[in-house]
Amino acid sequence: MIQTVTRPHREHIVRWAEQRPEVLVLSADLTSSCEADLFRDAYPERFFSLGMAEQNMMGFAAGLAREGFSPYIHTFAVFVTRRPYDQVAMSIAYPNLPVRLVGFLPGITTPGGVTHQAIDDVGLMRLIPNMTILESGDATDVESVLDVAQAVDGPVYIRQLRGEVPRLFPADEPMRLGEARRLAEGDDLCVISSGICTEEALRATTALRQRGLGVRHLHVSTLKPFDDPRIAQALADVRLGVVTMENHSIIGGLGSAVAELMAEQAIGRRLIRLGLKDTYAHGASRPYLMREYGLDAPALVRAAETLAGKALGVGEDDLSAVRLGTLSAAEKTEDL
């Protein structure tokens, strides 16, 4: 069975920051909700409560970064990317300051409804020059994304996971900047997934492979810059087409980045973008919303059938029978 890690960020940032006295955490009244409470208790002199005032928090972070500190802002993704957009763009990103914006509750991972669901955050942050964008898809990503962010010369937006997080990738295979994880090799279909969609994609790709379809699967954690040569190679190598799968609007995020890459590199394949199809979501459970908006394994099966031009005979039972374990390198995927 797949291993689940409870609140990996909460413990990890305490360990990680121990020998990094320059690391500060800034919070806007969502400290426990963003798993920063252990950091607050461990290092109260490095924790700053800025209240429900995100615009000002961005400016404070910018000033602290100019003075050599490494501020890690913790709040919900919507309150990093929508409400203080001008402050992020002007106070932080224009001067290329090393502020780390850790945004929680990406996409439909919250039942909090439209006000809490960041369905456009990747698009908004991609538009900002100097901004690097990272997204965690499992506990190993969560535990290594801070190392990746800290090494970046400039601002970083982190789409972070909280709570019960699956461990899909071995703990000793950390996230690396600009390197997609190759989860499966195949020549028929290319699946590119990010964030929580990767776990869903794995259920579908396993079943699709059992039906004889060669599926190349990549998990993307660096959404900007989007220049990993193995992505372009994977897009060009497959016969039938490409499916992107993201917990975000199909406009502006992973699907758009792949489309831009395909157009610029003249990779003439069909592309199906799975994600929120230019719509808001609403307050409901994650499985319900993933089903409703086509972010789940059956949605990927349907996309594969469209590209293959035929029914593949994968039913709900086949998908629910898939047993996921922690994945290693692509060559081990035959064991799934």
Place this chain on the structure above:
Amino acid sequence: MPAASDGPRPDADRVRLVADAVRRRVLDYTLKNNGGYLSQACSSAELLATLYLRVMRLGESTAPLVPQPFAGVPAPDNPNAFTGADYNGPRAPDLDRFIFSPVHYALVLYSLLIELGRLGPNGLDAFNQDGSTVELIGAEHSPGHEVTAGSLGQALSQAGGIALARKLRGETGRVWVFMSDGEFQEGQTWEALAALAHHRIGNLGIVVDTNAQQCDGAMADVMTIEPLAERIRAFGAEVREVDGHDSDALAAAADLLPAGGGGERPLVVIARTDPCRGIDLMRTRAPKLHYVRFASEEEFATYERLLATWNAAAADQAKADTEIGA
């Protein structure tokens, strides 16, 4: 140039002479550009001159007398990007920092830097020219500027972060923020004041050019911010209200922010100013004072004559000073 606190502190007469020269130069460039932010020089000349001459402890400029051209926007792959902070001297634990918020006042600051010798007499040759850093609305690469502030209300929060960092490091230098009163319509300004008070950031002083004017006209008509002193005081800052053209009063109020970093509360000096001070003929334009565009050749000539009068008086004064000196 010695740091402000080394040697005798310049007096109000010196501030008046510098402020007059600033108004002359801003009028000159407003005529050359057939428009400009002229009323801002009228309201803030004494205020900015007092900050630089009598309040802030700054080191000598380490920047070139003639500003460098634009070197590209800050980016990981651009090592050449710079800010204009070097005109305010080096960073040092005991020295003050200056954060300039309403960057449409840029020409006032450039003119002041020339009078102080921090910019050369030719420092404005590239003013408002393509490819120059001496821009009409200042950017962080413009002389005397340090942060990106043109989206008004953002500089105070950035200055708060700088002041907090300096407090954490135990530095004794202060952070001074020059603001315009219109910025107190932005919600972020009040967020910043709340945070400064909550975190007991007492090494930060704000001086507000309260000229009661904004782009659309009189602030009282657009969206009042009064009673400003009571409002800011209620947010937990130390507040003083002074005549913004009275250098002694400004300096005395600013001195309430303790040097050495022992303060517990930010200081706000509300400097009540006259947007037409020194140029009475501008009063006919009220309430449209934000950006002066000359409506006719006749009006242009009127302002040209004023500048000629001022220049002649300044020349006479210089001659008299030389004779006294001889």
